[in-house]
Amino acid sequence: MSDLRLRVLDDRPVDPKGRYVLYWMIAARRTRFNFALQHALQWAKRLGRPLLIFEPLRAGYAWAADRHHAFVIQGMADHAARLSRLGVRYLPYLEPKPGAARGLLRALAESAAVVVTDDSPAFHYPRMLRAAAAQVECRLEAIDGNGLLPLRAPDRDFTRAHSFRAYLQRELPAHLERLPVVDPLAKYDLGAATIPRTVLQRWPGVSAAALREPARLVAALPLDREPDIVEGVSGGEVAGARRLEAFVADRLANYGSARNHPDDEDSGSGLSPHLHFGHVGAHQVFHAICRREGWSPASLGPPQGGSRGGFWGMSEAAEAFVDQFVTWREMGYVMNLRDPDFHRFESLPPWARKTMAEHAKDPRPSLYTTAQLENAETYDPLWNAAQRQLRVEGRIHNYLRMLWGKKIYEWSASGEEAFTRLVELNDRWALDGRDPNTLSSIGWVLGRFDRAWGPERPIFGKLRYMSSDSARRKLRLTQYLQRWSDQTSMF
Numbered sequence: 099m100s101d102l103r104l105r106v107l108d109d110r111p112v113d114p115k116g117r118y119v120l121y122w123m124i125a126a127r128r129t130r131f132n133f134a135l136q137h138a139l140q141w142a143k144r145l146g147r148p149l150l151i152f153e154p155l156r157a158g159y160a161w162a163a164d165r166h167h168a169f170v171i172q173g174m175a176d177h178a179a180r181l182s183r184l185g186v187r188y189l190p191y192l193e194p195k196p197g198a199a200r201g202l203l204r205a206l207a208e209s210a211a212v213v214v215t216d217d218s219p220a221f222h223y224p225r226m227l228r229a230a231a232a233q234v235e236c237r238l239e240a241i242d243g244n245g246l247l248p249l250r251a252p253d254r255d256f257t258r259a260h261s262f263r264a265y266l267q268r269e270l271p272a273h274l275e276r277l278p279v280v281d282p283l284a285k286y287d288l289g290a291a292t293i294p295r296t297v298l299q300r301w302p303g304v305s306a307a308a309l310r311e312p313a314r315l316v317a318a319l320p321l322d323r324e325p326d327i328v329e330g331v332s333g334g335e336v337a338g339a340r341r342l343e344a345f346v347a348d349r350l351a352n353y354g355s356a357r358n359h360p361d362d363e364d365s366g367s368g369l370s371p372h373l374h375f376g377h378v379g380a381h382q383v384f385h386a387i388c389r390r391e392g393w394s395p396a397s398l399g400p401p402q403g404g405s406r407g408g409f410w411g412m413s414e415a416a417e418a419f420v421d422q423f424v425t426w427r428e429m430g431y432v433m434n435l436r437d438p439d440f441h442r443f444e445s446l447p448p449w450a451r452k453t454m455a456e457h458a459k460d461p462r463p464s465l466y467t468t469a470q471l472e473n474a475e476t477y478d479p480l481w482n483a484a485q486r487q488l489r490v491e492g493r494i495h496n497y498l499r500m501l502w503g504k505k506i507y508e509w510s511a512s513g514e515e516a517f518t519r520l521v522e523l524n525d526r527w528a529l530d531g532r533d534p535n536t537l538s539s540i541g542w543v544l545g546r547f548d549r550a551w552g553p554e555r556p557i558f559g560k561l562r563y564m565s566s567d568s569a570r571r572k573l574r575l576t577q578y579l580q581r582w583s584d585q586t587s588m589f
Contacts, residue, residue: 450545
């Protein structure tokens, strides 16, 4: 593992009297391809102490809903089953009300030799880690396992995918030889950690049996009921691995030619929610692609100066997927880390904010309320279909998500209002909401990672323009519109 992935949050000596090594699992919610778990296990072996895996789920985070909670709980059920078989002590904790978990990490750390956790720039994780560093009275280390590239490797900002791609082509090959262990717990033999009885009395974990019934668990929690559990989509590393395997085996070959057509909706990977919650890791996805392609680092071509093709030495479809998965996803993570305001309108490029301000008073075809947008009550059947898909499935077809965002801007009184609505609708309903990758998509709608376009248009100014009429001409949409056009059967 690269030293760039390690961040010491509390630089205290390791406590040789600690009963266990504590892995606080918050962002990389998986037991395979996990640098943080691997690092915690190395500490445990070095100290001759058992490993304790603590996986909490707060009740008071923004947009906390049945939909997101159930997805995470399904992953907890996977962990409870697997870790029990391996003899690793596991403490899954569901906060019954906001604030109930306060003090739990500190109490567990009192008996720990060292605490290891996941480092992530997303959502509330930076605040959580700062708070933990101020409260935990032992050594606390955070490990970045977000992408193939360590997030702290770049020393500059990137405003376009082309420049970030050129950087990756120069710098990433050295990191591709430092991969996480596929299954660090495969030969675990350190025994089960003992948790102080007083801790379990105050903060009882959830039983393995209860975790197998996520709907019952979320019904008892103070969550937003409306974004309900998505039928047919399961969270957890088992379901995520199966989805990855099916994509690579059955759909990757058609990815380049079919992924933009909503009627061919199965051509995408469907991995975004699993990546967001850490049930699948970036190295795991890359490993599966490499096996499918018979790829090794020797297959790499010379740097292409930021051009898309010719660098990876893979098939055309695989290169198209890897470019989306590595270039675009990791650029969002890197810039989310480098810009603390990445989730704010003010982080958009100056040219984009300027052109939106200049056209703020342009007449709009309609100005919808947020509630009207949320309920898919617009004059545009294609936009309404995309919004209904978001409400029911927790996702929008990738191409249509760009159009969905452009229309929200067109129907809002200002760029600031549009950005706020995009974040709210995405983060409340999308399974992969609150993620740097989706923030990149929202920002792209309003000029992030893009350039000024001409000719200058009403409302959009120099922003890239998209329209539903154009989408209908270019895309296969018949089946998609038939599926999502019936309002009476949706909500």
